[in-house]
Amino acid sequence: MEIHVCPLEPSPLLSHSFVKKASFGEMKLFYTETTIYLLVCIRSGNKNMEDIRHLGGELRKKVDKEFLSQTVTINFNGLFKGLEHVMEGSNVANYVTAFMEGWYLAGYRFQYYKRNRLEMDYVLEFNYSSYSPYVALAKTKSDAVCLARDLCNEPPSKLTPEAYASKIVEIFRDTDVDVAILDTADLTKHGLEAVKTVGKGSVHPPKMVVLTLKNTVGKHVALVGKGVTFDAGGVNVKTGTGLWEMKMDMGGSAAVVGAMKLLSDLNSSVYVTAVIPLVENVVGKNAYLPADVISYANGMHVEVGNTDAEGRLILADGILYAQDVGAETIIDIATLTGSIGQALGLKTAGVFTNNEKDLWTYKEIGEETGDHVWPMPLIEDYKAYLHSDYADLNNRSASKYGGSITAAIFLQQFIKRHMKWVHIDMANTVLPWKVYGYHVEGATGFGVRLLTKLIEKELE
Structure with a gap:
């Protein structure tokens, strides 16, 4: 037929x-x-x-x-x-x-x-002579998005930190992407105490995956993706309906994996390092506790005000590691705060940057790729909400308002002054706001096309 x-x-x-x-x-x-x-x-x-x-x-x-x-x-x-x-x-x-x-x-x-x-x-x-390259490009892009969808849709018992790390090795086995897996000893060696601390309540030990794609000697860009394979909230345990969605709290890491696969498949002339901290945030006999203090490699100390604000803790480790390996621009992406959904609804992620003039360019890139983002402010005064009596910062805001902004302000404290930084809070977009058009049941694969275009923009 x-x-x-x-x-x-x-x-x-x-x-x-x-x-x-x-x-x-x-x-x-x-x-x-x-x-x-x-x-x-x-x-x-x-x-x-x-x-x-x-x-x-x-x-x-x-x-x-x-x-x-x-x-x-x-x-x-x-x-x-x-x-x-x-x-x-x-x-x-x-x-x-x-x-x-x-x-x-x-x-x-x-x-x-x-x-x-x-x-x-x-x-x-x-007509293959006329349209074949466009159809092939579409297939390559959609395959990368569907890779991210697959990762997000996996049951958490099948995508533990170690299983996820092994899967990433297989994904990039026959590509030009180098894969390094940092285990507990490596985390200690590099001072990645937050990843170790957040993951220690689980029987599945934390990992950090580092992907490197170096097809040029030009500008070095880093992607950092939150990889919480299941977020039960730790000791500040989550309650209520929809807890199954917490298997997708690694949506940022899936976007990073998909983007790196797409850049590799397109043979893009880029120098990109992807840093993916992987943890399972659950209650266990060794779980970290509210009031614990985490020491970071840059000398910063953070008091744990809430174990369910774990994403920013491990992202900070990832950001510091990315700077240590020489990245000049850092783009992080995470299912970070429910507050961003309260601000922007379920279709659009929030984008923050320390280069405000680029915000509307990022919005246009989101519209072009279909991964919609909206500019958000970094209000420096809100750092006061992160005050701790016992450490340099608290990971919990003292205010119930502006949660996505205070989370971004927290991350900014780990960015060196000269560094360009973009932060994407995609907590509300990992699932489709409506199943229509090319959206289907399950994960969206949000961020793959967006990150790819952002990197291309940085390297223009």
Whole structure:
């Protein structure tokens, strides 16, 4: 069976009145004696790349719904030519890539633990000489996002710190990314006491994974991703519904892994070090306690005001390590605070930086990639909320307001003055705010495309 995907307009197959009234993305199946057509409205308007991605996702879901478990060939030539014509020919590469990215992402399912798995592979046809590079790029990008999705969707008992570290070794085995695993002795050697402290309540020892991709001798950028494989809150134990989502408290680390895989697969000319602290934050006989004091490699001492504010503790270790290996720009990403969701809702992450002039550029990059971010302020006066009577800082804010800002201020204390730093709080985006377009049930893979573009921007 072959399905020809074509623009709705112009089309002799449907009445002129229907075509005229159709809105962007509206689809209609039409059968002739010899051919099946899937007609799609793509008339121009204020449509961006994300609209085109969601169009690709909705079309994939339409095909899955109508033709699942059948042998189907999808012919995209008509649609691609329509995109080239309607959306301006000069942008055909971007539009075709975005559309196919949505197509591939919408076909993702996490089915490793299902006995009856849905098979949804289709044969794709298009003009290979014209469109093949764009389709291949879309597949590479979507594979990296789906890698991050897979990591986030894994059960916590299957993705303990040591299992996660081993999985990362396998992911990068045949790539140009070097992988180093720091175990307990290495953590001690490098003064990474926060990672050791947060992880010591678990029977699964903490690790730190360091990935290095050096395809150039230019600027050195570091990514730091929070890797809490399950966050029960430690002694300040979490309660309430939705605790299962805490298996995704390593969403920042998944974004970093996906971005490094994408940069490697694209053979990007970059020098990037990724630092991924991995811990399980649970209650155990050796668990760290409120009022404990953690000593950092830079001489800073932090009082533990709340064991459920562990993310900033281990990120600080990661940031210090990244500076020690010579990074000139640091980008950290983490499912850090529920407060960011209160501020921005469930679709958009918060972005902070000590170079404010770049904030709106980051917002534009988020819109381009589909990983939306919104500029947030670093209000220096809020450092007062992190006062400790017994140490240099407390990891718990004295105020119930502005939690995402005080968390960012905490991290900023570990950044050297000359260092450029970007912090992304993605706590609200690890799951889709709505299952539509290319979003499916389970993790979004947020941050993979965003981090990749941020690095490209830094190296321009």
